[in-house]
Amino acid sequence: MNRWLLWVPLVVFGIFFAVVAAGLIRPKDNIIESKMIGKPIPEFSLPAAVEQRPALSVADLATGKPQLLNIFASWCVPCIAEAPQLLELERAGVQINGIASRDTPQDIANFLNRWGNPYVRIGTDVRSVVQLELGSSGVPETFVIDGNGIIVHQHVGDIRKEDVPELLEILENAG
Amino acid sequence: MIAEAGLIALWLAASMAFLQFAICAIGLVKGQEEFFTAIRPVAIAQGVLVALSFLLLVWLFVRSDMSVKLVVANSVAIKPLIYKISGAWGNHEGSMLLWIAIMGVAGACIGIFERNLKTKTLVATLGAQAFISIGFYAYLLIASNPFERIFPVPADGQGLNPLLQDIGLALHPPTLYVGYVGLSIAFSFAVGAMITRDVGPEFAKAMRPWVLGAWVFLTLGITAGSYWAYYELGWGGWWFWDPVENASLMPWLAATALLHSVTVLATRDGLRAWTLMLAVVAFSMSMIGTFLVRSGVLTSVHAFAVDPERGSFILALLALYIGGAMALFALRVGSVKEGSQFEPVSREGALVANNLLLSAILGIVFIGTLYPLFVEGMSDEMISVGPPYFNLATGPIALILVAIMAAGPLLRWRRDSAKALMNRISIPVFLTAAALFALVLFTTSMSVLSLLGLALAAGIAVASFAPLWKRNLRRTPMHTYGMIIAHFGIAVALVGMASETSFTEEKLVAATPGDEIMVNKWKIKFEAIEPVAGPNWTALEARVTAQYENEAIHEIAPQNRMFASAQMQTSEAALLTRWNGQLYVVLGDSDDQGRWQLRIWWKPFVTLIWYGGVLIALGGLLAMIGRLRRAGRQKKQRAYAEAMI
Numbered sequence: 001m002n003r004w005l006l007w008v009p010l011v012v013f014g015i016f017f018a019v020v021a022a023g024l025i026r027p028k029d030n031i032i033e034s035k036m037i038g039k040p041i042p043e044f045s046l047p048a049a050v051e052q053r054p055a056l057s058v059a060d061l062a063t064g065k066p067q068l069l070n071i072f073a074s075w076c077v078p079c080i081a082e083a084p085q086l087l088e089l090e091r092a093g094v095q096i097n098g099i100a101s102r103d104t105p106q107d108i109a110n111f112l113n114r115w116g117n118p119y120v121r122i123g124t125d126v127r128s129v130v131q132l133e134l135g136s137s138g139v140p141e142t143f144v145i146d147g148n149g150i151i152v153h154q155h156v157g158d159i160r161k162e163d164v165p166e167l168l169e170i171l172e173n174a175g
Numbered sequence: 176m177i178a179e180a181g182l183i184a185l186w187l188a189a190s191m192a193f194l195q196f197a198i199c200a201i202g203l204v205k206g207q208e209e210f211f212t213a214i215r216p217v218a219i220a221q222g223v224l225v226a227l228s229f230l231l232l233v234w235l236f237v238r239s240d241m242s243v244k245l246v247v248a249n250s251v252a253i254k255p256l257i258y259k260i261s262g263a264w265g266n267h268e269g270s271m272l273l274w275i276a277i278m279g280v281a282g283a284c285i286g287i288f289e290r291n292l293k294t295k296t297l298v299a300t301l302g303a304q305a306f307i308s309i310g311f312y313a314y315l316l317i318a319s320n321p322f323e324r325i326f327p328v329p330a331d332g333q334g335l336n337p338l339l340q341d342i343g344l345a346l347h348p349p350t351l352y353v354g355y356v357g358l359s360i361a362f363s364f365a366v367g368a369m370i371t372r373d374v375g376p377e378f379a380k381a382m383r384p385w386v387l388g389a390w391v392f393l394t395l396g397i398t399a400g401s402y403w404a405y406y407e408l409g410w411g412g413w414w415f416w417d418p419v420e421n422a423s424l425m426p427w428l429a430a431t432a433l434l435h436s437v438t439v440l441a442t443r444d445g446l447r448a449w450t451l452m453l454a455v456v457a458f459s460m461s462m463i464g465t466f467l468v469r470s471g472v473l474t475s476v477h478a479f480a481v482d483p484e485r486g487s488f489i490l491a492l493l494a495l496y497i498g499g500a501m502a503l504f505a506l507r508v509g510s511v512k513e514g515s516q517f518e519p520v521s522r523e524g525a526l527v528a529n530n531l532l533l534s535a536i537l538g539i540v541f542i543g544t545l546y547p548l549f550v551e552g553m554s555d556e557m558i559s560v561g562p563p564y565f566n567l568a569t570g571p572i573a574l575i576l577v578a579i580m581a582a583g584p585l586l587r588w589r590r591d592s593a594k595a596l597m598n599r600i601s602i603p604v605f606l607t608a609a610a611l612f613a614l615v616l617f618t619t620s621m622s623v624l625s626l627l628g629l630a631l632a633a634g635i636a637v638a639s640f641a642p643l644w645k646r647n648l649r650r651t652p653m654h655t656y657g658m659i660i661a662h663f664g665i666a667v668a669l670v671g672m673a674s675e676t677s678f679t680e681e682k683l684v685a686a687t688p689g690d691e692i693m694v695n696k697w698k699i700k701f702e703a704i705e706p707v708a709g710p711n712w713t714a715l716e717a718r719v720t721a722q723y724e725n726e727a728i729h730e731i732a733p734q735n736r737m738f739a740s741a742q743m744q745t746s747e748a749a750l751l752t753r754w755n756g757q758l759y760v761v762l763g764d765s766d767d768q769g770r771w772q773l774r775i776w777w778k779p780f781v782t783l784i785w786y787g788g789v790l791i792a793l794g795g796l797l798a799m800i801g802r803l804r805r806a807g808r809q810k811k812q813r814a815y816a817e818a819m820i
Binding site for chain 2: 003006007009010013014016017019020021023024127
């Protein structure tokens, strides 16, 4: 047997080591980006989630003015953390549309009574069909939509205080 | 105080491991052999202490001691006792403690039972074993202390992952771990033998029962894991080439090769370097498997305990042990004398072919499992390598392997003639050809691989019993029966795999109560849907009746379970087993019109896959018992002969 053949296992192991070490060091990017960015919103029409707000469909989102589309749920804890920021955005004059995912009217109403209601319209997406079409993988998620109904930005996770100026700027640019 | 006692026992066990290593190192380096007598008691003390530590952890789980962080994270007071116990290892820290406990107990067993090895090799083996243990102790004590307390004490725990709340999975990890750790012993033997340059039949005979034992447990663990995934995940498949599955398959492949090469070394004193290499590779594969599953470096269907920091720690251990052993191998193996020679057509030749083919499969699985990671490292693209690659790449090699398996046991050691072999194997070859002919004639749309698989299975089922031909059945040694049963088990499993792949019928329907569905010869009626409740879950249960042709009507009840503690949904498939296959019914979601999704499979002979697995393990067990008994007998005879002199 050739002498150098004996070192082959160690070399293979060395390659393995290098690959996984690189894999460990590289920060994991767990955010799943929607493939819909830059494209028009898919066709949909959702019934009203609560009595106080009208239903939501594609036609309501291409009105010439940039808007936010926020996917939330009453059972989602980060959505509670996000609520004050949504109210702040509303005070800044942003039009926010809501999609309630996998929820019941009663629970949604309770949630809005307790944490505030920044939404112009709220559609109820009982089976997350529209959510999946939008390429959203969880709640909360927020999309910025320009005047022509094109998705220009996706925000995964809850909107924190530091995200508000950034979102306002994106909305400004989309206008 | 139980938690503190457990932690103290763990520290003491760690110091014993350290002592064990020191005795070996000082004894071997300074040549002071009087040290050596101490190593057995120290190894035994280490085993007892670490076992105690593990039992104390189990006790904490049984008592639902919510002041311990690990219990809080993985248990709830209301769950059934068996899952409280299995909760102790159904998590990262606990499973690592289980690992080191099995390793410690195995070391103690070497200390108590091992009498075949030369003292020097035994000491080197126990020293290597201790050296591995020290890394794991350090890992547990520094990075993931299982006995950590929590304050303030919460009212109740968060529960065990509902998927793990299943009897199959309660027993699955310990089974696999015994297998992994058994391979660590083989590894230590190899390292010990490389240090003392003492590789020969005696060494192989000492190592063989450990390899056989590890292999039996690995086989059982993989079989159980496959069956668990089949009925618990509700997708109807039995093997997905998921990284976690591959992590257990790779050591099994290496161990299977090792098992055969160690026999060549024990019987014919051949394949010395190769056997050492396989012992190192087999344990490397267990550790790499554990690392891949535990570090979160690979994304998997059931990836858990994702934590890069711990991953780095295990990776460092990997580099130290595997890299070290492979370097030692490259440096030392040149001075290990080549063993006996043999002709290509011989029992050794077949076993070498077996080893090469198994290594090829191992290489394919290894590359397929790591390739996504490699691509991700080179570019930003994410890819996944799935069943099509693995089936296509491993299938043909596996079929050649089973064909050789049929011929190997019929060959003589050292040299044989191809003509004589053809005589001996003519009946199985004829059967295979006949089966192939019949299948091509009477079936449609079978893939080439399953076609060949089924035909070969018919041949090897017969060929596996051929070694008994013209032999006195009562004087045939037990390990020969073990081999026959294991090889027959492969044929059985192969029939199951090929017929499941080729003949499964599937229907996906949206049904309302009252609907009737026909699948193959089954008449299935969806009677009603009802809510039910268990100890820590609620479920929607479908009441379904099923009738095969005009036989008795069976009631089955697939469920959709919601677990209170984890906000998680699992689907409990309903299975109905007949001798010729299994009916598999899964309840899905309902739509707006009150229709329920029902997924129904009829899988002919699918159960043979797992019966085959159990037979393979049983064969290994018989071989192990046979070998141990024979060694015991020979020792007695030697002692008797010496006493006579």
